[in-house]
Amino acid sequence: KNEVEQSPQNLTAQEGEFITINCSYSVGISALHWLQQHPGGGIVSLFMLSSGKKKHGRLIATINIQEKHSSLHITASHPRDSAVYICAVDSNTGNQFYFGTGTSLTVIP
Amino acid sequence: NAGVMQNPRHLVRRRGQEARLRCSPMKGHSHVYWYRQLPEEGLKFMVYLQKENIIDESGMPKERFSAEFPKEGPSILRIQQVVRGDSAAYFCASSPLRGARNGQPQHFGDGTRLSIL
Numbered sequence: 001k002n003e004v005e006q007s008p009q010n011l012t013a014q015e016g017e018f019i020t021i022n023c024s025y026s027v028g029i030s031a032l033h034w035l036q037q038h039p040g041g042g043i044v045s046l047f048m049l050s051s052g053k054k055k056h057g058r059l060i061a062t063i064n065i066q067e068k069h070s071s072l073h074i075t076a077s078h079p080r081d082s083a084v085y086i087c088a089v090d091s092n093t094g095n096q097f098y099f100g101t102g103t104s105l106t107v108i109p
Numbered sequence: 110n111a112g113v114m115q116n117p118r119h120l121v122r123r124r125g126q127e128a129r130l131r132c133s134p135m136k137g138h139s140h141v142y143w144y145r146q147l148p149e150e151g152l153k154f155m156v157y158l159q160k161e162n163i164i165d166e167s168g169m170p171k172e173r174f175s176a177e178f179p180k181e182g183p184s185i186l187r188i189q190q191v192v193r194g195d196s197a198a199y200f201c202a203s204s205p206l207r208g209a210r211n212g213q214p215q216h217f218g219d220g221t222r223l224s225i226l
Contacts, residue, residue, distance in 0.1 A: 043220070095154075102151060
């Protein structure tokens with residue numbers, strides 16, 4: 001079993017829809033990260049959070065430490081949001097950084 | 110400010126050759142991490158380095174792979190006698206301090222896509 005599980009694996013949405021991507025983890029963490037990866041491109045860090053909620057533009061990330069769960073929300077989705085979204089956790093023991101397998105999002109105009 | 114620079118972007122090698130991947134961290138960053146992304150799989154931690162020191166190489170394959178981060182110059186991930194299974198995207202990330210414990214996110218490079226013929 002992976003230390004980080006994401007769902008759904010693939011997601012297709014109409015432009016304007018509200019999108020939620022979920023992440024569950026099984027290890028103790030010092031922080032959780034949401035990353036964005038475009039096809040053939042690099043990785044951009046969207047959020048780093050250890051508690052509560054953060055908002056940046058149309059993106060919102062929440063984390064529940066007790067339940068070991070985080071969600072990434074995209075409001076008013078747009079085709080340019082199409083990418084792979086990756087959840088990653090910074091372990092609080094050792095130096096490991098564990099990644100989910102990603103959620104591939106396609107937003108259709 | 111230049112971000113994390115990785116080169117080359119694409120590297121093709123034949124089986125048995127050596128591959129050298131370079132990573133220049135962001136200015137002022139002294140912590141470097143290497144990750145591997147195999148086709149259709151998620152990213153996996155390989156190694157964590159500070160200047161002139163390997164801090165954690167628990168994710169590195171035991172043979173053929175090595176990494177360094179010298180006092181001057183970029184960090185190098187070296188793969189000797191490459192095999193087909195080494196084909197992957199290799200990402201480097203850097204941070205000024207040790208990760209989230211100091212409130213510092215990692216900044217990623219664009220990766221090197223290694224193809225083994």
